[in-house]
Amino acid sequence: YGGSAFASDSNADFGDNPGNTIIKPYQATLCGNVDAYAAVAGSLPNRLSIQGDSVFLDYRDADLLRNVIPNRSDGLALDILTRDQISCGGGNQFHFSKVHDGYLQPVVYSNQLFSNNRYYGGNRLYTFLGLIPSDLSWQDIQINVITINNNSACQNSYQVDIPQGETPFFMVPPIWAFQELADMVDNKKLILNEKKIPPGKQVGKEKLKRRFPLYFDNNEELLALEDLNDIQQFVNSQKDIIDTVEITLFSSIEGNRNSNLAYQEDRAREIQSILNEVGISASRVVVRTEENWPLFYRQIRNTSWADYRNLNRQEVKDRLRNNQVLRQLSGFLREQRKGEVLVKYSREKPQRFAIYQNVKTTEASKQKIRQFEKFVKERQYDNALAAQHNLIQAFLNFELNRKDLLSLNVPVERSFLPHLSNMLAVEIFYSDKLNTGEAFQNRLRKIWMLDADYLPMEFNFNAYAVRYLQEFNEAITSVKELEFNLQDLLESKRYPAAYLDKENSIKRLIANYHMAAVDYYAGSRDYQLRDRALKEAKDYAANCKLNQQETLDLALFFNREYYIDWSLELLKPYFVTGKFSEDLLFTYTQTRALADDALRDTKFVNLLKLCQRRNPMRFCKWMNDNFQLMRSDMVKQLYCQTCD
Numbered sequence: 162y163g164g165s166a167f168a169s170d171s172n173a174d175f176g177d178n179p180g181n182t183i184i185k186p187y188q189a190t191l192c193g194n195v196d197a198y199a200a201v202a203g204s205l206p207n208r209l210s211i212q213g214d215s216v217f218l219d220y221r222d223a224d225l226l227r228n229v230i231p232n233r234s235d236g237l238a239l240d241i242l243t244r245d246q247i248s249c250g251g252g253n254q255f256h257f258s259k260v261h262d263g264y265l266q267p268v269v270y271s272n273q274l275f276s277n278n279r280y281y282g283g284n285r286l287y288t289f290l291g292l293i294p295s296d297l298s299w300q301d302i303q304i305n306v307i308t309i310n311n312n313s314a315c316q317n318s319y320q321v322d323i324p325q326g327e328t329p330f331f332m333v334p335p336i337w338a339f340q341e342l343a344d345m346v347d348n349k350k351l352i353l354n355e356k357k358i359p360p361g362k363q364v365g366k367e368k369l370k371r372r373f374p375l376y377f378d379n380n381e382e383l384l385a386l387e388d389l390n391d392i393q394q395f396v397n398s399q400k401d402i403i404d405t406v407e408i409t410l411f412s413s414i415e416g417n418r419n420s421n422l423a424y425q426e427d428r429a430r431e432i433q434s435i436l437n438e439v440g441i442s443a444s445r446v447v448v449r450t451e452e453n454w455p456l457f458y459r460q461i462r463n464t465s466w467a468d469y470r471n472l473n474r475q476e477v478k479d480r481l482r483n484n485q486v487l488r489q490l491s492g493f494l495r496e497q498r499k500g501e502v503l504v505k506y507s508r509e510k511p512q513r514f515a516i517y518q519n520v521k522t523t524e525a526s527k528q529k530i531r532q533f534e535k536f537v538k539e540r541q542y543d544n545a546l547a548a549q550h551n552l553i554q555a556f557l558n559f560e561l562n563r564k565d566l567l568s569l570n571v572p573v574e575r576s577f578l579p580h581l582s583n584m585l586a587v588e589i590f591y592s593d594k595l596n597t598g599e600a601f602q603n604r605l606r607k608i609w610m611l612d613a614d615y616l617p618m619e620f621n622f623n624a625y626a627v628r629y630l631q632e633f634n635e636a637i638t639s640v641k642e643l644e645f646n647l648q649d650l651l652e653s654k655r656y657p658a659a660y661l662d663k664e665n666s667i668k669r670l671i672a673n674y675h676m677a678a679v680d681y682y683a684g685s686r687d688y689q690l691r692d693r694a695l696k697e698a699k700d701y702a703a704n705c706k707l708n709q710q711e712t713l714d715l716a717l718f719f720n721r722e723y724y725i726d727w728s729l730e731l732l733k734p735y736f737v738t739g740k741f742s743e744d745l746l747f748t749y750t751q752t753r754a755l756a757d758d759a760l761r762d763t764k765f766v767n768l769l770k771l772c773q774r775r776n777p778m779r780f781c782k783w784m785n786d787n788f789q790l791m792r793s794d795m796v797k798q799l800y801c802q803t804c805d
Contacts, residue, residue, distance in 0.1 A: 250805075585618070
């Protein structure tokens with residue numbers, strides 16, 4: 162995706178362009194690879210990473226890019242345009258060359274591009290593409306990428322900013338444990354009618370954390386560029402809401418303590434420099450460097466080296482001067498050389514479930530509470546479950562405060578498992594903030610172990626694990642085991658039909674799992690599993706009957722991962738019905754702008770007109786940020802009439 166090359170409107174003087182003496186204009190007979198992979202070439206400007214005046218390409222699939230530029234005479238070149246080249250009141254001031262439109266930089270050929278990859282191992286590419294000239298660095302610029310086959314300029318692509326979003330989390334209907342009542346009451350009465358939550362303005366602060374693990378070799382001063390780039394990209398995207406960044410770096414215990422800490426301080430300064438570049442001041446950064454003695458003492462516990470615990474630290478270091486001892490403990494020492502960057506940030510989040518916490522418990526609901534407590538005390542299990550059904554219905558009708566409901570005491574016993582499971586469902590599915598307290602997690606496990614095969618409880622436990630993975634990018638159980646458990650829930654035939662809408666609830670939960678797994682596997686740099694999780698998330702979401710807001714959230718998530726086709730496929734049906742929000746309209750239009758035929762498509766221009774009518778200020782801001790869309794006369798006329 163990206164813009165195609167356009168003819169020049171004027172012959173402006175651009176001075177020296179160091180790359181234009183070699184590259185020939187587009188020739189179809191020379192551009193077969195680029196034409197076959199036009200979408201890949203078009204996406205390259207959106208994969209640029211700028212550090213100071215240096216421009217790097219960060220591309221996750223090096224093998225795919227090799228298909229585009231496989232030969233020695235293939236490569237990439239930067240073409241830098243300034244905002245004043247495209248303005249109202251005259252023609253666009255493009256370079257007279259048929260190769261480039263602005264300030265062309267030297268070509269980086271394929272062999273150099275891939276041999277300079279700063280990622281070692283795997284299929285990710287991070288490589289230098291060029292410098293921004295000093296006389297352009299202060300101007301409003303956009304950087305295009307020319308993709309070259311056989312020294313022919315086959316495609317000139319420009320960046321289009323598209324809206325992106327965080328990992329979404331679909332609403333999941335609980336699986337209530339009321340099937341035991343099937344013989345007591347009409348099944349229709351077992352269906353809990355949940356009132357629609359009224360749109361509220363209550364917004365709270367959501368505190369989040371993102372961890373970046375670091376690993377390094379002995380006496381290696383610099384950190385892996387992949388680690389630094391991941392940190393920089395995330396911090397830059399969240400810089401306005403970051404509270405603190407905690408840098409913790411550990412040395413292995415052998416060697417001189419001062420030298421060890423000096424290495425770590427150099428690494429810390431390297432990270433701080435990256436943070437400072439994106440606007441994170443030193444006042445928001447906390448640094449801790451030390452030798453990893455706590456891990457060493459855990460490592461040698463119950464091993465033949467356990468007697469080292471009786472030595473002081475200097476005595477241990479003296480033993481490690483022995484080369485044989487050093488070799489035997491090298492595995493432990495390697496494990497000690499690690500660190501972590503912990504980013505703590507806060508963002509506003511609508512408090513969807515605050516209403517359940519704020520309602521006043523009615524007198525009728527208080528009477529139902531007393532009845533439930535009586536049946537529990539007398540161990541009338543079925544009557545207690547029927548009374549609990551009435552309580553939860555009152556809760557869903559905004560007649561019972563969530564805190565009052567969850568404060569009811571139910572013994573942790575197998576006979577009360579349905580009642581306990583329902584209480585946990587309220588705790589897990591009707592809360593804006595996940596309860597991560599140790600006491601709650603221990604209680605959750607204890608109840609689950611009463612009968613790990615009991616569907617409502619099994620569903621609750623796995624739902625909690627999925628939500629924890631999504632919110633903290635950490636697993637309370639093995640991620641692969643969690644996926645297996647969810648799939649087993651969906652495919653199992655051991656549950657009776659009395660569980661209402663079981664399949665829909667589980668499919669939504671599995672979709673949430675795969676979206677959370679995308680971030681988890683990206684963090685551990687397992688991009689193959691990350692891509693698989695993305696595909697699974699798409700497939701499961703297709704069967705989840707998403708509402709418009711959920712569909713939009715998923716499209717923004719796909720945009721973040723540059724699965725643009727998936728986003729457009731999701732959003733397009735709303736334009737058939739004609740029922741779409743302003744956010745959906747702008748998201749679809751901005752995403753559609755990436756298509757290589759967008760500026761020649763009257764349907765796209767009509768979408769822009771619709772955006773302009775719906776919200777002129779929003780339209781103008783986006784156009785200003787993406788001024789190369791005004792290569793099209795139709796688009797430029799619309800902008801100049803509205804925004805100039």
